[in-house]
Amino acid sequence: MLPDYPMTKAKFTQAIKSRIRGIQDQLTRPFSEAQRVIIHEGERTTITRADGSVDDDPPVMIASELTLTRDEICSSDLAGFLRKVDEMAVDMSRQAFGFHLGKIDKAVKEVGNVVDVGGHPLTPENVLELWEKIEVEFDEQGRPDLPTLMAHPSMAEKIKRVLQEFATNPVYVKRHAELIERKREEWRDRESARKLVG
Secondary structure (H helix, E strand, C coil), X not given: CCCCCHHHHHHHHHHHHHHHHHHHHHHCCCHHHCXXXXXXXXXXXXXXXXXXXXXXXXXXXXXXXCCCCHHHHHHCCHHHHHHHHHHHHHHHHHHHHHHHHHHHHHHHHHHCCCCCCCCCCCCHHHHHHHHHHCCCEECCCCCEECCCCCCCHHHHHHHHHHHXXXXXXXXXXXXXXXXXXXXXXXXXXXXXXXXXXX
């Protein structure tokens, strides 16, 4: 019988898990920056929002498989094994990212927070319309915590140009400042109502 090295195996397993988590955190941003909740048991997750709406979902499995043949084990080195681990982490990251995007897509459609430009180029007006539809939080100093904008990589340069125009054109700078002030007042009203209830 071959000797068993439980401490070594545990350390190796922890190192592999950390490597996978690091890759997933990089590839699934900004979702990886959200608070995580471990659910140890149960068949469903239920979220009850402040407005009383309920989202009830079964858990979703995100999994990947790593298979090494006997020949691969004999002929490969640690770097070869880690390449396989990295491929598995990338596969799981793609699944998780797709799941999160699907949930967001469903949620924004349900509440009507979709800005459809109808195949036309994105404009600063569209950005204003988008920000008008979202709830903005502010810190204690009253600074806005604006959301992360996500887009397909093919749209990145177009969006950068629109945001540059949005930030430099005096008309849009003024309208953006007015929008932020309206959002700040909405936030103050929400905070006041929350404190009165609590």
